[in-house]
Amino acid sequence: MGAMTATVSTADQGGLVVVDGSSPSAPAHDPRLKSLTTVLADTTAKIQQGRSAGARVWPTGFDALDTALAGGLRSGELILMGGPQGLGKTTMALQMLRRAIVTGTRPAIFFSYEHDAHAVLERLIAIEAADLGGSEALTLNTIRQVFESRHTRATSLEEQFANTRGGAHAVRALARYSDRLHIHASSGMHTGIDQIRAAVQAVAEEHGQAPFVLVDYLQKVPVPGAGLGDEERITHVVEQLKDIALTVESPVLAIVAAEKASLVAGKRMRVHDLRGSSALAYEADVVFILNDKYDIVARHHLMYHLDMAERFRQWVVLTIEKNRGGIDKVELEFQKRFEQGRFEREGRIVQEQLIEERIFVD
């Protein structure tokens, strides 16, 4: 926009002064402010270019979840995933991220505060192997052993996995998207919102397309400024992550930790149990909460079918606690395959009655 000139009267001098519009005191052009005419023109331009005029949909790869979400996650959304420790939040989020890059040409970036890049590689090999070989494919433990073995004479990763079930295939499958998947070895000391924003922008520039963003996990993102309380820090981070999602027009999926007090076995975790929950629930577009099915299934399902107890332990219930753009309070279940670093992708709607807290101890 060119420099503009305007005249304004100043009451104290009783005269007119000329204000140069390019000076710092003039109102700057706000790129966020658009007339509906501009919105219509932008939309028409997208249609003419053969692009989608609405939000882009990124399937999660979990069939029952994609059905509930009318296709999947959407660009511009902040999605939170919470649940008790060790229930598979990283596992499920990584499967979603992998799905986002295998379908299409878009990049992805994983801000990993918990696991190093090699651990992520091991998990991805497991997911790829199971994608073809199902439950017969090699386990995470086998993958670890293969990496730990020495003097194997293998000259490539593919050769090193040659004698495993699906390992060589998995390594080849990874090569299809390895240049589009960026793993950020994030640190609770140094990787704040500014670093996240810069890395997302660098990946977007490198690929010419905005990446799917995964943050594991939100409360680890440091906020400068001593003396801020937990709630203020988390509010800042969640607002900024939402802003990144809107700015780059991608989904941002963040794992969230729970309040310590709510981490009680047998108690169903809800959105209000997330650490810093009021801001989290307010800013997020979609909130998933994972719970162990065994912990939250009503007592009568256990009493009359004792063999069911063991089976329930194999399943995780994912509740869509919030969904700004669609239906919520949906209860889905997915079977754990943690020895292979994954969940079964089909899933289904929970049929049993669920409760908030177990009232007996076995």
Ligand SMILES: Nc1ncnc2c1ncn2[C@@H]1O[C@H](COP(=O)(O)OP(=O)(O)OP(=O)(O)O)[C@@H](O)[C@H]1O
């Ligand atoms: N090699 C393995 N074999 C079997 N199970 C494993 C193996 N490695 C990890 N697991 C289990 O898989 C589960 C899911 O791990 P994941 O890291 O996804 O959980 P999480 O919910 O993100 O946990 P946290 O809150 O600790 O980060 C955990 O219970 C873990 O103990």
